[in-house]
Amino acid sequence: MDKPDILIPRPLMRSILKVLDRDYTTHKLWEMADPEAYLDSVAQMIKGIASSPSAKVDANLVDRLPNLQIVANFGVGYDGIDARHCADRGIMVTNTPDVLTEEVADTALGLLIMAVRELSASERYLRAGKWQSDGPYPLTHGTLRGRKLGIFGLGRIGKAIARRAEAFGLEIHYHGRRKQDGVAYPYHRNLKELAAACDTLMVVAPGGADTRHAVDADVLKALGPNGVVINIGRGSVIDEQALITALKNGVILAAGLDVFEEEPRAPAELIALDNAVLLPHVGSASIHTREAMGSLMLDNLATWFKEGHAVTPVAETSG
Template identity: 65%
Template sequence: MTIDILMPRPMLPIVQEQLDANFTVHRLYEADDPETLLAEVGEKIRGVAMAFGPVDKAFLSKIPNAEIVASFGVGYDHINTDDCLAAKVTVTHTPDVLTEEVADTALGLMLMTVREFGQAEQWLRQGNWEAKGPYPLTQATLQGRTLGIFGLGRIGKAIAKRAEAFGMEIHYHGRRKQDGVAYPYHATLKDLAAACDTLMVVAPGGAETQHAVNAEVLEALGPNGIVINIGRGTVIDEAALIAALENGTIFGAGLDVFEQEPKVPEKLLALPRVTVLPHVGSASQATRNAMGQLVVDNLKSWFDTGKAVSPVPEMG
């Protein structure tokens, strides 16, 4: 029996080729009129393979016989899991396979931000080293810094392990104190910010963390404070961050994610001690292929055994 899969947007070749070999794939993005195609095939769809885009009650009503949504990425704030649970649709994501890559990016971004390596590179490329002399001495150093991690999950722990090797003291905040974790725990994000001078945001997006890093938290971080975000852009109130940077409330920021990607506020880009990356935390071919393979494995496992490989926590 043929199993019909919906693919709303293009995915990696490793995903497309394997799904084509095992399922009948309906590519919504290739349709002249996606809504017409969805109306024609919606009742046949039993699974969805997707990288991003909203999944909610309205979307699920168009594919009433869907059993699984296999999402590409560890974050899944674009999916309303309550609506999926109500519709008896399993949701999967791709954790673990990107943990080490994102942790490496986090440390690289932190180093770039503290030591202004990106700005120093541009100084050289623009001919300033020869014309104006050495790049100015950086005011900040990584030595002696205390790292506060907001979100001590798989990636947060991998970051902490790397940061310890740099001699940093580690503190953390999350929904609860974790058993077996020796790092000092802070019950509020403001308390964490007050206890550290480098705040690493690893928290997922969604309503629970929307603008969790606000003006009050940034003020607690202080004038030597640096914010690094490799979680979700929505976790930081960008307007408050810009104001804190402009006013000297904090020292600098390193950002791989933004509130309205790919749009980045011009005011943010104009600030001198801000290092930015275009959401490349897990963006190596090897890691993205591993993530894509997990999307395929989730779909194949579900239809072969009735169990997914990596369901999101809400699925029990």
């Protein structure tokens, strides 16, 4: 039996590539001297795409592959994939939910504590020898005590963050596309209203046109001078320049970011700020979790080609 041809636009973990090479005829686009010419030469053969958040699977790419059946994404976020266009073409799109939920939620709480208590800045203080030369690190203005946490995007990860935050004594509010049944947390109809009711904003929302720069200067101002913003969703959700201005001018207290608008570039102005804690998109970056994500992506491909259905289809193609 012929192995289905799979296009791999960007590098994946070696353990995943090993299985893909074993079970499929793979086409690693990033290895080609002329990717466009190579894609033209194999377009008719491609039955599936093993994608990742760094890859762009837009309508143009999809339309170049007339026999494409499935796009299996390595990651829960799939804003780089035009899922609606795939649905119109009858192409399945899958992602890897659940398996990274707990790891990302842990990272979110870690970022929150680091930002509020200035842990990164105090570590730099120690490493620079200032504890010995200048005395104890100054008392921090920020604390978790009495904080109200507004979660923008109360999905699987948002709920896992909420459970952890409740254990720290935080009061939880949320905003999303709709009020959720069976959720006791106060719901706010828009993001500015959520920010005004809270002093801590946790961004867990997906990227895309609907959420681009949703956290803007007005939302940050509503959060207030004791405000803290944490983003483990997508960098595009926050207006980075507005955030930089707010941090510089004391409009808010601090920020913790695991994602940026133009990854892997983090703005130099953000890097220079002591009240910004910055991570290089490591929310789910443990071997344990990434292996689980890869396994689920492989399961989606295998069940599709063997049984004609997927394990975790995205909403646009689940019907």
